[in-house]
Amino acid sequence: MTPADQDSNRADVGSGTPPVIAPGHTFGSVTDKISAIVLTRKTPIGWWFGFLIAFALMNVMMVAITYLFVKGTGIWGINIPVGWGFAIVNFVWWIGIGHAGTLISAILLLLKQTWRTSINRFAEAMTLFAVACAGIFPIIHTGRPWLAYWLFPYPNTMGVWPQFRSPLVWDVFAVSTYATVSLLFWYVGLIPDLATLRDRSQSPIGRVVYGMLAMGWRGSARHWHRYETAYLLLAGLATPLVVSVHTVVSFDFAVAIVPGWHTTIFPPYFVAGAIYSGFAMVLTLAIPIRAIYGLEDFITLRHLENMAKVMLVTGLIVAYGYTIEAFIAWYGGNKYEGFMMWNRMTGPYAPVYWLLICCNIVIPQALWSRRVRTNTKALFVIAIIVNIGMWLERFIIVVTSLHRDFLPSSWGMYNPTIWDWATFVGTIGLFLTLLFLFLRFLPMISIAEMRAILPEAKVDEDLRVI
Amino acid sequence: MRISSTLYGLMAEFDDANALVAATRRAHDEGYRRMDAYSPFPIEELHEALGSHHSRLPLIVLIGGLCGCVGGYALQYWAAAIAYPLNVGGRPFNSWPAFIPVTFECTILVAALSAVLGMLALNGLPMPHHPVFNVPRFALASRNRFFLCIEVKDRKFDLESTRRFLETLEPREVSTVAD
Structure with a gap:
């Protein structure tokens, strides 16, 4: 990075690229503007509208899961040969979305990309909620979810232990570690802001609740020093973790011998896909939120454009993954692999495959144009298309490989039922419900970090001699 | 040592980060050690100015x-x-x-x-209460103000002379912190 680039990351940027924070803000104004969203007495009517829709959708999930517990997984479209249906498709989709938060928070922090500051908090929240949605699916897919704790190693009277050679057990460790570390990262980042809310809250309940959550944070220089050390170390730990999680998820497939799954390209291509869909989800949420809450000063076009660029790059890596997958299926000379790819492109699920190529590869090429990248409406539409495309990708990977594998006599078709759809749509409801609660009760932008990127935060002792 | 049971220290309030870092450095040069600086965001120089050592956290x-x-x-x-x-x-x-x-x-x-x-x-957290919170204006430490607090426990602390010293640092205000 050249000094000029570094300079452009600072708040006081000149011409050309839009700044990461609009000029004219002070410590006080940044604090007031962000904390007012939470502490303001009146909840916007739009919030209630959105929350109620999300809450209703979440109840669809509750009904679907209740019925599942009563009847069993037979209410879903899964069968033999397609034993992995929507549950796994949705699990991989949600966990992929959950990757952007940690990527933005940890990797961009280590790379000193200050533009991450105004989007990291809600990207981390989004990660947590997405991981929560993801976690539901493997548990309910076990068939007897009340025994899901058997996946963890604990001394038991049966004398049995988990099979540690299985990627499914690796997955339990990877996802639960990821959920825990993401929660820690998010909470540590929140502590100084919770102290701000404690000090600024007008209501006694607010003061007590935020005060307890802030744990008595008082901004001491010694505390800040350890805090920053802890935050950087967490970022350093979360960086290999985020890469490992989707790698382990891809092992669930790649370690199997099913054609279309048994591929060494899966880990890197899954990680790229996860970042791709994660950034698409951050954009899907950031664009309406900044408009509704009037946060254009803090989440500027610069942020949106940078995220669009990350999407473009990871989208191209994903495109490379698809290409190599198809190439190796032909070049490898394995007739099962070859048939799998031919079946994907021309078989019964071909329309889904081509729709996926269209959503993930063709349409996002519009992001090469700066005009598209800085047009919020176009960006929003492309982000939604990528979200859909990434879901279709997981559907294709799971279903087309299973439904026609080695023996034609055991071929079959997979058709999701209404309960599959209800559970999936329901988790979107859960995700949005949690997101609305977060927007209402916690600062969606890190106040302390925003103060630190203001020009006046730079200490220059020569200016003041006592 | 009669005052120590009712007094935690003396606290000076500053408008900006530069002033706080300069004041902390001056206080350290003056020989004060039992003190702490409070800011609404992390300031790298402040930790050095307090004469603190590396953290054992890593x-x-x-x-x-x-x-x-x-x-x-x-x-x-x-x-x-x-x-x-x-x-x-x-x-x-x-x-x-x-x-x-x-x-x-x-x-x-x-x-x-x-x-x-x-x-x-x-960091000794969670600690729901701390004497610095007794100063009403300290609520601004989490918004836009910067504080330096010299504690009674410091060997050099003397109510009159320490107050005079803090006044020379051009603070907005010097307040006593009740224990």
């Missing part, structure tokens, strides 16, 4: 990570080779390559927990 995290690593592997070895040996396709009971992912996850998990819990423990 060592705690390293030890935590190593414990997670060894513990994670030991758990799998014990489960797969001793407690519940299962012959899977003739593979060795201690099939170490298959144990790497979980070992890695355990390393990260314990290291991250040590980072957070270690940071909180070294």
Whole structure:
């Protein structure tokens, strides 16, 4: 990075690229503007509208899961040969979305990309909620979810232990570690802001609740020093973790011998896909939120454009993954692999495959144009298309490989039922419900970090001699 | 030492980060040691100005990570080779390559927990109440004001002379902090 680039990351940027924070803000104004969203007495009517829709959708999930517990997984479209249906498709989709938060928070922090500051908090929240949605699916897919704790190693009277050679057990460790570390990262980042809310809250309940959550944070220089050390170390730990999680998820497939799954390209291509869909989800949420809450000063076009660029790059890596997958299926000379790819492109699920190529590869090429990248409406539409495309990708990977594998006599078709759809749509409801609660009760932008990127935060002792 | 039971220290309030860093440095030069500076965002120079040393946190995290690593592997070895040996396709009971992912996850998990819990423990948090909160204007320490507090426990502390010293630093205000 050249000094000029570094300079452009600072708040006081000149011409050309839009700044990461609009000029004219002070410590006080940044604090007031962000904390007012939470502490303001009146909840916007739009919030209630959105929350109620999300809450209703979440109840669809509750009904679907209740019925599942009563009847069993037979209410879903899964069968033999397609034993992995929507549950796994949705699990991989949600966990992929959950990757952007940690990527933005940890990797961009280590790379000193200050533009991450105004989007990291809600990207981390989004990660947590997405991981929560993801976690539901493997548990309910076990068939007897009340025994899901058997996946963890604990001394038991049966004398049995988990099979540690299985990627499914690796997955339990990877996802639960990821959920825990993401929660820690998010909470540590929140502590100084919770102290701000404690000090600024007008209501006694607010003061007590935020005060307890802030744990008595008082901004001491010694505390800040350890805090920053802890935050950087967490970022350093979360960086290999985020890469490992989707790698382990891809092992669930790649370690199997099913054609279309048994591929060494899966880990890197899954990680790229996860970042791709994660950034698409951050954009899907950031664009309406900044408009509704009037946060254009803090989440500027610069942020949106940078995220669009990350999407473009990871989208191209994903495109490379698809290409190599198809190439190796032909070049490898394995007739099962070859048939799998031919079946994907021309078989019964071909329309889904081509729709996926269209959503993930063709349409996002519009992001090469700066005009598209800085047009919020176009960006929003492309982000939604990528979200859909990434879901279709997981559907294709799971279903087309299973439904026609080695023996034609055991071929079959997979058709999701209404309960599959209800559970999936329901988790979107859960995700949005949690997101609305977060927007209402916690600062969606890190106040302390925003103060630190203001020009006046730079200490220059020569200016003041006592 | 009559005052020490009712007084925690003297606190000066500043408008900007530069003033606080300069004041802290001056106080340190003057010989004050039992003091702390408070700011609404992390200021690297402030830690140096207080004359503080390196944190032990990285060592705690390293030890935590190593414990997670060894513990994670030991758990799998014990489960797969001793407690519940299962012959899977003739593979060795201690099939170490298959144990790497979980070992890695355990390393990260314990290291991250040590980072957070270690940071909180070294900082003495949670601590719901602290004497500095007795100063009403201290609520602004989490918004846009900067504070320097010299504690009664300091050897050089004297109510009159310390107050006079703080006044020379051109603060907005000097207030007494009740214990």
